[in-house]
Amino acid sequence: MAITIEKQVELSSYTTMGVSAKAQYVARINSVGALVEALNWAKNNKVGILVLGGGSNVLLPRYFEGLVLLVGLKKKDIIHEDEYSVELLIGAGENWHEMVEWTVEKGWIGLENLALIPGSVGAAPIQNIGAYGVEVEEYITSVQYLHVETLDLIWIDRDKCNFAYRNSIFKDELKNKAIITEVQFKLPKNAQLRTDYESLGYFFSQHGIHNPSQQQLFDAVIQVRQSRLPDIQTQGSCGSFFKNPLLPSEQIDRLSTRFPDIKTYPMPGGYTKVAAGWLIDKAVGKGFRKGQVGTYEQQALVIVNHGGASGDEICEFASLIHSKVLEMFKISLEAEVQIISKNSKDI
Numbered sequence: 083m084a085i086t087i088e089k090q091v092e093l094s095s096y097t098t099m100g101v102s103a104k105a106q107y108v109a110r111i112n113s114v115g116a117l118v119e120a121l122n123w124a125k126n127n128k129v130g131i132l133v134l135g136g137g138s139n140v141l142l143p144r145y146f147e148g149l150v151l152l153v154g155l156k157k158k159d160i161i162h163e164d165e166y167s168v169e170l171l172i173g174a175g176e177n178w179h180e181m182v183e184w185t186v187e188k189g190w191i192g193l194e195n196l197a198l199i200p201g202s203v204g205a206a207p208i209q210n211i212g213a214y215g216v217e218v219e220e221y222i223t224s225v226q227y228l229h230v231e232t233l234d235l236i237w238i239d240r241d242k243c244n245f246a247y248r249n250s251i252f253k254d255e256l257k258n259k260a261i262i263t264e265v266q267f268k269l270p271k272n273a274q275l276r277t278d279y280e281s282l283g284y285f286f287s288q289h290g291i292h293n294p295s296q297q298q299l300f301d302a303v304i305q306v307r308q309s310r311l312p313d314i315q316t317q318g319s320c321g322s323f324f325k326n327p328l329l330p331s332e333q334i335d336r337l338s339t340r341f342p343d344i345k346t347y348p349m350p351g352g353y354t355k356v357a358a359g360w361l362i363d364k365a366v367g368k369g370f371r372k373g374q375v376g377t378y379e380q381q382a383l384v385i386v387n388h389g390g391a392s393g394d395e396i397c398e399f400a401s402l403i404h405s406k407v408l409e410m411f412k413i414s415l416e417a418e419v420q421i422i423s424k425n426s427k428d429i
């Protein structure tokens with residue numbers, strides 16, 4: 083057997099939340115062959131699997147009974163380039179921010195607004211990562227995955243991925259069935275930069291920048307993020323814990339009458355997105371703390387681990403926030419973070 087199955091591995095350094103967690107078994111996956119071998123091993127040993135990229139969107143249990151697959155599939159290929167665009171094939175295990183940095187260095191347009199999002203390329207399509215007015219679905223052309231049951235390697239085109247706000251087929255129909263191995267992107271070379279997002283516009287006006295270059299936009303996104311989000315090197319966090327709820331306009335009208343300063347964003351299809359951070363801020367406030375868990379001082383949507391909190395404590399804190407928001411606004415927040423049970427994803 084080419085792969086090594088490690089036993090009783092401490093996982094806290096593999097996730098950004100920094101909770102103490104241990105896996106019964108771990109395999110480091112550097113090729114599709116190794117992935118197939120690991121899946122066969124899990125099947126033969128009748129254990130469940132958990133796929134981990136950068137661990138920046140998961141909350142782990144204290145002990146995971148099963149096999150954790152650490153996806154380290156590397157690839158950074160240019161598969162087509164002409165004067166208008168470039169097509170890239172990127173391995174699931176590549177670091178997202180490093181890939182974005184590379185595209186900005188090359189002058190390929192599109193991903194600069196998504197700078198500094200933690201995690202791997204392979205996880206980016208799963209929740210259709212987005213920030214500062216851009217969602218990754220705009221630049222993905224197809225996704226390759228290994229089907230965990232049939233072990234077939236399958237390409238799925240962008241228009242079949244059912245991309246939506248923080249959602250895709252990988253969180254729905256293909257949940258627990260697909261392990262993403264490669265992602266294909268198409269980036270234009272001459273396109274309008276997306277500088278219109280409120281906080282970026284404010285940043286540029288504060289810095290006297292009128293027509294930002296791609297590099298200036300990339301730098302601005304990094305600086306704005308650093309001023310608003312915790313530094314995952316020093317503080318445990320998974321970023322936004324909840325999704326921004328999408329509500330029908332009648333509900334928004336009622337809420338706006340009661341809360342005139344409610345923060346909303348119109349969306350296609352007659353829905354309006356409400357800033358979950360605003361709701362949480364009103365319900366419990368920024369910097370609200372119970373024991374070692376709290377909302378971040380700069381942004382109430384972010385839950386932080388002040389040190390030593392367990393996954394259960396963080397879940398309890400998230401439930402408290404959920405119930406406070408429900409009580410005040412009659413809105414049921416949905417977690418964006420994937421909460422992993424102690425033996426999820428049986429195969």
Ligand SMILES: Cc1cc2nc3c(=O)[nH]c(=O)nc-3n(C[C@H](O)[C@H](O)[C@H](O)COP(=O)(O)OP(=O)(O)OC[C@H]3O[C@@H](n4cnc5c(N)ncnc54)[C@H](O)[C@@H]3O)c2cc1C
Nearest residue numbers: 133135136137138139201202204205211212261262320321
């Ligand atoms: C400080 C901070 C800021 C953030 N800001 C943003 C933001 O602006 N926008 C945004 O959209 N997100 C944001 N996030 C969330 C997170 O960075 C993204 O969701 C990211 O794509 C997760 O990548 P990951 O590799 O860490 O995934 P992981 O946390 O490792 O995994 C997330 C889920 O995907 C599954 N998974 C991972 N890799 C694969 C694979 N190859 N195949 C199949 N399943 C897989 C896991 O099983 C798990 O269910 C932020 C997080 C933090 C900590």
